[in-house]
Amino acid sequence: MKLIVGLGNPGDKYNNNRSNIGFKILDVIANNIGLEIKTKKKKSLIGRGDFEGDEVVLLKPQTFSELSGESVLYIASFLKIQVKDIVVIHEDVGLELGQIVVTKGGENDTNPGVNSISVSLRSPNFIRIRIGVLNSSYNPKKREDFLREDFEPLENLSLIQIINDAEAAIRSISMGDIDEVIQKYHL
Secondary structure (H helix, E strand, C coil): CEEEEECCCCCHHHCCEHHHHHHHHHHHHHHHCCCCCCEEECCEEEEEEEECCEEEEEEEECCCHHHHHHHHHHHHHHHCCCHHHEEEEEEEEEEECCCEEEEECCCCCCCHHHHHHHHHHCCCCCEEEEEEEECCCCCHHHHHHHHCCECCHHHHHHHHHHHHHHHHHHHHHHHCCHHHHHHHCCC
C-alpha cells in the first residue's frame, strides 16, 4: 500500500494558490481513477482505492501545510504504511514553473510541510515529487506571499500539462524502480 500526500492549505480561498499544487494533483488523480477524497480522519481528508494495481491512500492534510506531519504520521501509523511507501507532492520555489523533480528524502528542506513530515515520521526517507512554481515575479524576501498568490491566467493554461506530468511521475513510481524514476525526473 502506498500513501500519496498532496500538500496544500485547506479552504476555498487557497484553491488556486501556488502552495496548493499538491492538492490539485491529488484531485486529478482521484478523478482519473474514480476515487473521492472525502473521508475525514484526524485532521485529514483521505480516499482509498486502486492505482496501477497498487492499493493507495490519497491524503490531503487539513492542517496548514507546515503542520502536515501530524496527519501523515497518524494515517501512516494507523494503516501501517512504511516511510519508503509514502509519496509527498509539493510546490518548490527553487524550480521553474512546470519542472518536476523526483527525489528521496526531505531532511533540511526549505519547504515547511516537508520538514514537518520528516520530523513527525522521524525519517526523511519518503519519496518527494517537487513541482516547480517559480516565475519572474518571485522575491525570496516575500516567499510566503508568493506561495499564497493564485496562479496567473497564462500559468493556469500550463497547469493541465504540469498535472499530467506529475501524474505520469506517480505512475512511474508505482510501476518501476524508484532509482530509475529519480534518474528520469531530475534537474
